[in-house]
Amino acid sequence: MSAEAVEEVAPVLTAQGVTKQFGGLTAVNNVDFEVHEREIVGLIGPNGAGKTTFFNCLTGMVVPTKGLITFRDKQIFGPAPAWRSALLRREHDAHSADRITQIGLARTFQNIRLFPNMTVLENVIVGRHCRTSEGLLSAIGRGPRFHRTEREVRERSRELLAFVGIKRQDDELARNLPYGDQRRLEIARALATDPGLLLLDEPTAGMNPNETRDTMELVKRIRDLGLAVIVIEHDMKFIFNLCDRVAVLVQGQKLVEGTPTEVQGDPRVVEAYLGSPAAGEDES
């Protein structure tokens, strides 16, 4: 592995032994994973390998069965201290999804989940929610602070729209955007939460080659902002051209991890995608 070069930089996200079981099915099995500052990591694997479930574990959309996840030395998920597990009868401390976003992980969804009946700008503004704190009294009283915050939120959101390259009108409904713009809007919305780590779940699904190329540029520019990025993707060309490091997940387990070249040449990866000749013969 390309250990030395990467290890120098502090890890943003560390996951150790993350496991998620749904009843008898183990969707994610004892996965160790690390992302460093300003790193783009690809997560690939055949359908049903547990990539999205792993994402959900990281972002708190599902609670892992066991493991330890830390973000910039802050524990997101892990074993609870003895007194707390005795008191609350809970073996693990887990943060809710909104808390995790506040801590600094933002994500997009495999099947786009925008707020379809909100406008383009509003979608991004909602992303600023966790970085602003205007409460009930401020909203009703409308002091100068309220107006200043509103203005700043709007400006920042417009900047982000420009950054991801959406040139549509601000007041257009999100659901009326073309597909590629919807994907970009989802990224802008995630960026609005000021994340340290961005998790992209199949950002180029359904895109044409041009749009895919634009997205690749966009991810690189996001990295240049100082963010770390994890990308799930089936488009191998996209992954191998973009990522600093690639991890392969097969049947819930991490099979291989390394630079794109290493992963590309690994026979086990080819086997996982295409099935080994031997296994094929066994089945037939």
Place this chain on the structure above:
Amino acid sequence: MISNLTDRLKQSAARTRESLRTVIRPRTRPLLGAAVVVLVIASVMPWAVSGVGYTTTFSGDLADAGLGGHRLYLLLVALLAATALAPQGNRRRIATISAISAVVITFFLFYKLWKTGGGSGAVGVGAWVAVVGTLALVLVADAMEASPPPRLPGFPAPVDLALLVAGIGGLLYAVVIGLNIDDEREFLSFAVFVGCAVAVMGAFGVTETFSRAFNRYRYVGYALSLVAAVAFPFTQNGNAVWMAVFARVGVFAAAAIGLNVVVGLAGLLDLGYIAFFGIGGYVSALFSNAIFTTVHVHLPFVLVLFMGAAAAGFFGVIVGAPTLRLRGDYLAIVTLGFGEIFRIVAINWPELTRGPNGIAGIPDLEIFGFNFGRPHDALGVPLPYQANYYFLDIVLIVFVMVVFARLNDSRIGRAWVAIREDEVAARAMGINTVAMKLLAFAIGATLAGGAGTINVHIGRAIEPNAYQFIFSALLLAAVVLGGMGTVPGAVLGATLLYAIPEKLRFVQDYRLFLFGLVLVLLMRFRPEGLIPSQRRQREFHDADSGADALGGPAEVATA
């Protein structure tokens, strides 16, 4: 066999309809004109036979030739139908709406004449002619082609402002006229005409222009509405009947706006809302030295108002905190249960609430030495004491409106919309969905509690059965009817649902049935409510008009 027969009947009916359409379609304009002329003639002919049955009780004798009573409204509806001849406007919609209105007016009166007079002998020639004209109008309307309503261009400021004045003034005028019509049936015809007129204006794009003008000059619009609301008691010449009704309506409207925070903004279904209204009511009844109070403490009303609101908000949090973590319909079920628990506790706790007897003899309000129980003279017009409560309602509504509007347009309001749209994505964006929903729920409860404290002073008594489930359902119906997520919608809905039954006493037995019917029709034809919020309007209709709706008024004006 039977289904075969009904199928054949349906087919032949469809064939007949189609052939009628093909005959009429090329000649809609002359036929429409003819129908209008027939209706106009009918409306000045005698409808009743003198001395038999239902001839006269109200403005104008139906047995005489000339205008009077229902016939005036039929004439006006016929004239509205004639506007379908105009080159612009959605002609099919105009014709359909005026046809439906004409059917309601004509056949309702026809039936009444027939029934009270004991047969066709009591029905005058005018009624027969009107039936012919109405049927012709129906057939023509059915054959007409639909056309999109025109989008009027953006107008300069004076036109917009004039439109606002005319619209709000017209509304006040219509209300005053309507309330002065003593005959219930004639009022129904009048209401049908008003509804028809508004709908026809909609078909010409006038209502849309009005709402655009209202949005542009929002503060002018609200100020004018406030002036109209304040002016209303001065039109009643000291008559207390309608002031009493509208004092009640005002409280319910304030509560409806509060419910709209919960339902319209946060998208939570609260079926026990009336309980929070009742909690405020009991707090108010207990602490204002009522004759039958069980707590012999008299606190100033301003304090009681806050206490009632706080108590209701407290229970809102108690009920909401455990249930709002769950998804979907659990909240509806729990709130439904809570509403019943509140009522049953109130019945079974006589030491505090005096049980089913309730607490009577609640004194009139006194705020800073101003006694609400005394009639006053203002600008030379005598105002009954109920007007005092009406004005207090207005203050309350203005406050609730400000809370509503400002929350809606803030970080919190956007979070509510996001939760309504996609709860999972909202959480992924860092929104604490449970806290936000609880906030909405508590605000709604608090506002209801505040309104409830005023309500018992108007009624001067409180009893548990005034807080049954059906009243929660009515408030919810008011919100849905008026338009979820808008203030004017909630006010309009509450006014219609509470004031119209007072006017139409004879429908009271069928009140719930009619509300149900109205709501079903509304869901079919106008799911966004009578006065929709812009967001819901787009939610339901943006797809219809496609991308060009997004261009905004500027683009349309040039097109």
